[in-house]
Amino acid sequence: MSGNPFYVTTPIYYVNAEPHLGTAYTTIAADALARYRRMTGHDVIFLTGLDEHGQKVAQAAEEHGTSPQEWVDAIAPKFIDAWEMLDISNDDFIRTTEERHKRGVQAFWTKLHDDGWLYKGSYEGWYCVPDETYWAEDQLLEGKCPQCGRDVEFLREENWFFKLSEFAGRLLAFYEEHTGFVQPETRRNEVVSFVQGGLKDLSISRTNFTWGVPLPFDEGHVTYVWIDALLNYITALGYGGDDASRFERFWPADYHFVGKDIIRFHCVIWPAMLMAAGIEPPTSVFAHGFLLTKGEKMSKSKGNVITPASLVERFGVDAYRYYFLRDVAFGQDGSISMEAMVQRYNGDLANDWGNLCSRLFNMTEKYLGGVTPSAPAQDADADETLQALAGFLPEKYEAAMARLDYAGALEAVWDLIKGANRYIEEQAPWNLAKEGDDARLAAVLYTALEAVRIAALFTAPVMPATSAEVWRRIGLGDIAAVTDIAAEAAWGGLPAGSAVTKGDPLYPRIYEDE
Numbered sequence: 001m002s003g004n005p006f007y008v009t010t011p012i013y014y015v016n017a018e019p020h021l022g023t024a025y026t027t028i029a030a031d032a033l034a035r036y037r038r039m040t041g042h043d044v045i046f047l048t049g050l051d052e053h054g055q056k057v058a059q060a061a062e063e064h065g066t067s068p069q070e071w072v073d074a075i076a077p078k079f080i081d082a083w084e085m086l087d088i089s090n091d092d093f094i095r096t097t098e099e100r101h102k103r104g105v106q107a108f109w110t111k112l113h114d115d116g117w118l119y120k121g122s123y124e125g126w127y128c129v130p131d132e133t134y135w136a137e138d139q140l141l142e143g144k145c146p147q148c149g150r151d152v153e154f155l156r157e158e159n160w161f162f163k164l165s166e167f168a169g170r171l172l173a174f175y176e177e178h179t180g181f182v183q184p185e186t187r188r189n190e191v192v193s194f195v196q197g198g199l200k201d202l203s204i205s206r207t208n209f210t211w212g213v214p215l216p217f218d219e220g221h222v223t224y225v226w227i228d229a230l231l232n233y234i235t236a237l238g239y240g241g242d243d244a245s246r247f248e249r250f251w252p253a254d255y256h257f258v259g260k261d262i263i264r265f266h267c268v269i270w271p272a273m274l275m276a277a278g279i280e281p282p283t284s285v286f287a288h289g290f291l292l293t294k295g296e297k298m299s300k301s302k303g304n305v306i307t308p309a310s311l312v313e314r315f316g317v318d319a320y321r322y323y324f325l326r327d328v329a330f331g332q333d334g335s336i337s338m339e340a341m342v343q344r345y346n347g348d349l350a351n352d353w354g355n356l357c358s359r360l361f362n363m364t365e366k367y368l369g370g371v372t373p374s375a376p377a378q379d380a381d382a383d384e385t386l387q388a389l390a391g392f393l394p395e396k397y398e399a400a401m402a403r404l405d406y407a408g409a410l411e412a413v414w415d416l417i418k419g420a421n422r423y424i425e426e427q428a429p430w431n432l433a434k435e436g437d438d439a440r441l442a443a444v445l446y447t448a449l450e451a452v453r454i455a456a457l458f459t460a461p462v463m464p465a466t467s468a469e470v471w472r473r474i475g476l477g478d479i480a481a482v483t484d485i486a487a488e489a490a491w492g493g494l495p496a497g498s499a500v501t502k503g504d505p506l507y508p509r510i511y512e513d514e
């Protein structure tokens with residue numbers, strides 16, 4: 001183990017639906033951060049997984065005539081395969097039906113029960129099964145779920161309650177002291193005013209079905225699925241198990257990535273539960289917006305779902321990852337469209353980045369026999385301008401990534417890529433070749449190749465496969481092994497004498513009528 005620990009998570013996804021653009025979006029964003037932090041020398045755990053309990057899953061299984069366990073076992077591989085297709089580099093994958101999770105959940109309840117944070121009471125209210133959320137009568141909108149507009153069912157049962165109401169003051173003090181806990185700022189205000197409105201105790205168990213983790217002190221009750229799910233973030237690290245060393249090293253999490261629809265669970269209930277157990281809350285919960293197609297949230301019930309697989313087939317995995325992180329401001333809702341994706345692809349990837357690489361590798365082959373030249377003894381002004389662009393990049397990129405501003409980080413890389421294209425246009429190596437100015441020709445190609453080497457480093461978190469390919473084509477080692485990106489990006493790292501191969505276009509142009 002080396003480096004600072006860094007722990008980043010996605011929500012664990014419901015297994016009632018297959019992976020879609022929305023869940024892929026959260027996962028890709030978390031993946032890009034995890035990859036970048038590995039490149040800044042952190043010891044990273046990137047966790048994703050599945051939320052397999054609850055009434056919704058039990059119902060889906062029943063509708064399909066299978067047991068809940070058979071049902072979740074059949075769906076789980078679809079997520080595992082989808083994340084593999086999208087080049088997701090998760091270090092662990094938790095399923096809430098795993099033994100390690102159940103043990104941790106039960107250990108947690110035992111602790112809260114022993115410490116007097118739970119009591120038995122009767123619950124009366126409305127339950128939305130698709131959202132697995134409780135609502136009070138006065139929260140309903142025309143008798144329907146205020147969140148998704150679907151039917152709710154009336155529940156009256158004996159439940160265990162968590163004394164959430166006692167945590168309002170501590171939570172408000174915590175938000176005040178940890179200003180980065182809820183991000184972005186708009187979400188923070190929303191959470192603060194919600195808690196200022198006062199909190200009710202939370203029903204944490206159910207008795208009307210059995211598909212969940214039984215409460216250790218009252219086995220007729222299973223854990224409310226949301227509470228069960230939140231605990232994955234610590235059970236995956238070994239909380240409540242025999243070996244808690246990962247928990248001790250990696251908790252509190254640096255980032256929980258969530259969609260804006262689930263911040264109350266993550267920013268109110270979750271830190272209160274942890275406080276009750278004497279565990280530190282996570283450092284940050286970052287809520288991203290929704291992907292909208294023609295202004296609507298994409299969802300199965302609306303029938304406007306495009307699958308990740310169909311886009312990967314058309315654009316390739318790296319272009320897929322690039323588009324969503326570049327075109328949608330992370331933290332805000334963003335409209336996505338095929339037209340915009342084609343435009344980004346052709347403009348940024350095929351023209352700017354792909355073309356830069358092909359032209360340069362071609363010229364290196366044609367003029368220098370496919371071998372990298374040595375660094376020029378003296379730089380011209382234009383060389384220095386390009387070097388300066390590369391020099392600013394590590395800091396600009398880090399600042400953007402520290403805010404999870406993926407679009408800003410990528411824009412900073414594109415400053416260098418566009419600068420390198422301009423440089424080639426202006427220096428016109430083809431003329432230098434014609435004139436027989438070999439020294440300047442070698443200097444220009446070296447300078448541009450060096451810019452490409454550095455740009456590939458910073459595109460790697462978002463576009464790992466093409467970055468690795470670019471490095472291979474300029475004869476460099478495994479880009480995924482880089483653990484000090486800033487040092488690696490120092491000007492002059494390109495060795496002389498390494499073999500450059502031309503290869504196929506990285507991003508072949510897409511024609512709109514295809």
Ligand code: MSP
Nearest residue numbers: 011012013014022023051229230258259290291298
């Ligand atoms: N199982 C819970 C999470 C428990 S975490 C302790 C859950 N699962 S989910 O599968 O319904 O959704 C997971 C994530 O996908 C949420 O963060 C949600 O915001 C996100 N998205 C679902 N549709 C989306 C879009 N159309 N756009 C962007 N993200 C959206 O909630």
